[in-house]
Amino acid sequence: MMINNKKNQRFFNPSIFPKSRKGQIAEGLTWVIATIAIIIILLISISLTTFYTKDREIKKDFFTDSANQKSVLSYLLTKEPSGEIVYSDIKKEGNLKGASGDIALKVFNGLYKDNYQEIWIGVSNIGEGAISTSLNGIKNEFFGTKNPLSDPSSLSVGYTGAYSSIIPLGDNKFFQAIFVRKP
């Protein structure tokens, strides 16, 4: 009879516990706290869902600037007054100098200055960064010093909201164009 009784009892049936007055209070309190906990968890989940799904516009970060690559290629293929193309000049000089810098200012500042917060065009060396190898920008007289925090190609920096175009020049040097978006 005893065995049958136990078998038929439900898991949450309070009669399976011996009840003193203190026990009843403790048990009642557990129920109240459990209910509050469930409601709090649900409210947090609902507010998180509402927050993350509020703006249903997909950001266009990955597509926006890829057309800039075309300008970069055309810039590097442009003939300077000396008859040499910009790419060869930069490769030879190891940096933007003279006509290559003037053309870069005209092309990139002329076309993109209003659309971007920061534009840096120049030559970078491969070097040791804080965590891994990174491209260390060489200062030039046209675009100044590269801000290492705006370089999306640096693994140690991570996502920066910027677009970078990199063209190898040889001898561990790279031509680099960085376009930092406005916030």
Place this chain on the structure above:
Amino acid sequence: MKNKIIFDKEGSETTITIYWFAILIIVAVAIVYMISSAYGKPYDVRGIEADILANNIADCISEGGYLREGTLTDSSFKANFLKQCKLNFKVEESFAKGNGEYYVEVIAYDFDTNKRTNSDISYGNPALRQYCELKGKTLPACTQKNIYLLDSQQNKYGVTIVAVVNKADKNV
């Protein structure tokens, strides 16, 4: 006395059953609300669509840093623009409205003198162009890209590509 105990037992069981049903219903309603708020409305992808459209046109008119031959400087390119650039402006019938849901404009100018060449191209619904200056969730998405290009004779061009996508019914 015995009857009272049985009555109390049954009462507490009923209370707990009702409580669990109430909790179950609250949790179910919350889950349904969260799912419907996450998936109930469409994502607005018009901005990306306009960007992809402009990028495709940029790919169509340039190749390896040079202006592709037979494009902006060729009069037959303008007539067959959609076919040449492999673009399709058709939309599902249920979303098709008026004169079309897309508009593209390609303006080329001499980069040194800023003088426009006679190779401007516009296609689609021109009424959408006016919304590029305005901002609003239900207004068409507009994107503008500027690129610098050379032709094989080292002539320098600035090209402005404007792409507008309406499709508000489908995305908003």
